[in-house]
Amino acid sequence: MPPNADLEALRKAQIIDAALRTIAERGCANVTMDDICKAAGLSKGGLAHYYRSKDDLFKAAFQEFFQRIFLRGEQTMSTFSDPLDQLLSFEWLYNPEDPDVETGYPILYDFMAIAVHDAEYREIFSDWINSWVRLLKSAIERGQSQGRFTNVKSEPAARAISAIYQGMATRWYLARGEHPAAWAIDSMKRAVIGLLGSFDKSGS
Amino acid sequence: MPPNADLEALRKAQIIDAALRTIAERGCANVTMDDICKAAGLSKGGLAHYYRSKDDLFKAAFQEFFQRIFLRGEQTMSTFSDPLDQLLSFEWLYNPEDPDVETGYPILYDFMAIAVHDAEYREIFSDWINSWVRLLKSAIERGQSQGRFTNVKSEPAARAISAIYQGMATRWYLARGEHPAAWAIDSMKRAVIGLLGSFDKSGS
């Protein structure tokens, strides 16, 4: 019905993109609507036409971000077939050349800091984690159907693995001097493999 | 010379305390100097007498915070004697009743979000991590002198363990519904024990 539905989609994509770039570069707290307008090549009024408020825009931007990153992980994982290889396919998380990574952590850390004080943001975070967990869980279960990883329960183990990825990432991103990518990758693999081989099945 | 050197220390402690409480409650982005003044029972001018700027105050508050938390961990760890017990002595990180914990994560996440865009903050973070690493490393090495943990190198393993703690904590704190304390503790232990038993010594 809208005369140009394509234009709206295009503009919204432009705006979200500009918002994510700007947030990544300067951090939520230091980003103004003007900054985003300029980055998007629009005026204040133009932007307001598509997003009512800053909150609105940020929420939409974060949603888009999470979807993008998840898709990225899903696709990378699908290039492997062995379950363990899949579970260890997240080296890209520690690749500084990767544009998703470069912008991703600033956005993620900003998001989490807000989520601490905002239930709706926590909900989004939970959903995101849950989609990672589904992905990892299915890999673990495929392994278990081959008689591997039999000492763990798939879901808690999947959650633990996803937490391990992020734990290493935080160190690598914020204190890279002492935590180079090689450390992150090696540690991630040791922790994941160690966890999958853990003996007592009662918990994970 | 100063008429009351104690007063200055007292006031500064009051202010820092008020700042940390307020930041934990509402998040850096939503905290005004007025908020902190009120929480500290001082006027704007009174506060300005002790801290030149908001930046100044925040930096001092974060420093105090990191020191406090580290002391807490160090003390808890020292109540155990077996190296592995010491390395697993961080269950308190996932105790919602603990006041340090309750205020700690909001502050830490806020801090990290700022650190992404501020080298000085990253420096503080690095130093903090390094002090944890020294602590954990010495426990690992005491274990190694007893012929245990022989498949890992102490420092990278210490860094990995510290990252694991935090990875689990993030899930527990932001998505506790699906990541209860029991999950966090169990996962942390499995990952740490698994990592310490990992086979190839080349990395960790």
Added chain:
DNA sequence: ATCTATAAACCGACCAGTCGGTATATAATG
């Protein structure tokens, strides 16, 4: 002509930092 898209100007709330001033405490002086 009407409706959408976009721009430009504007408004009002908010807030960090400043500044003139007051009160209090110590020190110096007679």
Added chain:
DNA sequence: CATTATATACCGACTGGTCGGTTTATAGAT
């Protein structure tokens, strides 16, 4: 001891600027 001088501690009104949001104006499409 009394008085003055001086430094510290603290207050709260004010300012200058920022920023989110709104309103008004204009251009283009149907």
